[in-house]
Amino acid sequence: MGIESLSTPVGTVPAAVESAETGLDVSEVVKDPIEEAKKLAAWMAVDRHVLPKHKVIGIGSGSTVPYVVERIVQQGEEVNKGRVFIPTGFQSKELIVQAGLTLAEIDQFPNVDVTIDGADEVDQDLNCIKGGGACQLREKVLAEAAKTFVLVADYRKNSARLGTNWKAGVPIEVVPFAYAKVLLNLRNNLGSKEATLRMAKCKAGPVVTDNGNFVIDAPFDFETFGSPIQLMTQIKMLTGVVEVGLFCNMAEAAYFGNQDGSVSVRKAAGGSEEVRP
Ligand SMILES: O=C[C@H](O)[C@H](O)[C@H](O)COP(=O)(O)O
Known part of the structure; x- marks a missing residue:
């Protein structure tokens, strides 16, 4: 597999890759700092919020969410066989199916335990802009249906005020x-x-x-x-x-992966922490 094929397209779960020249796993060598930041945030959010007791899980959309699914799969078949996963659109439906998880729809399970989703920009009060991938309707339904709604993103999305970095509107x-x-x-x-x-x-x-x-x-x-x-x-x-x-007063917590390998965690209840996994 060549270097040009190492980037992870939206909608796929990242996998280890092997260099054709050396036969070595080069996924640890060729690291995109933004992808690393997304993964850090997604993994920590899953570790903290997707617990064995959670059976109905909402899966958001975008390029950060594949890492959410990746981490959920790592929790193991035993815990995942008792769960259903609800997508926020075509992309997350494909992710769920490809990962071998059980797909369901929100009209079957209107009470969601936890939904994890990406964001285009998040402000200091955890209000956010979403819909860069045109999924905001289903995303908001799953955010609202969830007991716990959690955001995951890289450091570029972490703003004091909306409209600071996200200029697309x-x-x-x-x-x-x-x-x-x-x-x-x-x-x-x-x-x-x-x-x-x-x-x-x-x-x-x-x-x-x-x-x-x-x-x-x-x-x-x-x-x-x-x-x-x-x-x-x-x-x-x-x-x-x-x-x-615009998702206002919906998220319980937001996780931002940073370039230095830490994760900034902000909570709606107040308080923030910098965690180094
Ligand atoms: O419609 C798309 C969604 O709101 C995404 O969650 C949002 O655009 C963030 O995507 P990404 O994780 O690729 O930055």
């Missing part, structure tokens, strides 16, 4: 026939002059979500992000909006 899922009206509302009434319909790559036309809807990305100024709950409410009130990628 708030992802908003809209019903297709209402997108133009909602765009006007966002630009003219809520001050998001740069709000745009998210266009697909490798497909002509817009991104279509797992629910058959469109996504608008709406940037807001720094001041507006000072009141994320108010902003979320205003956007959600626009008719045609299905869900807003």
Whole structure:
């Protein structure tokens, strides 16, 4: 296997890799610091929050979540055979199936023990922006259904205030026939002059979500992000909006993997810690 194939695509569980030249496992040699940070956060969150007593587990979306699944698999067949795993979209459904875990849907198990998910940016109060992968609707349903909702991310997502590093705006899922009206509302009434319909790559036309809807990305100024709950409410009130990628007062804890190998843990109840696994 060549070096160019070492990066872990979204949707796969990372595995050890072997150098064609030496026959040695080079996964420990070629390390991407951002991937390492994601893994650190994901593993620690699983170790602390996915306990043997937890039987219904929500699996989020994005490039950090494969490490969550990887760690859950490491807990062993015995504990996992008594569990069901609920996906937040196509990608996490594939992850669950490929890992040999038992897939279920939220309408079968509306009471979720714990959901672990990634984030695009998290503020000091654990409010976050999600939906960079257009999964925010199902993600919010699983976050809300869970007794415990936990965020995992690398250090780039750790901000004092939303809108600091994530400049793409708030992802908003809209019903297709209402997108133009909602765009006007966002630009003219809520001050998001740069709000745009998210266009697909490798497909002509817009991104279509797992629910058959469109996504608008709406940037807001720094001041507006000072009141994320108010902003979320205003956007959600626009008719045609299905869900807003602002998750406020939902997460119990957030884990951020750092470049130095430590993990910053922040809790909604207050308090933070720097842990070196
Ligand atoms: O729609 C996608 C999700 O909200 C992801 O959880 C979010 O974009 C973070 O993804 P990543 O772990 O790749 O940064």
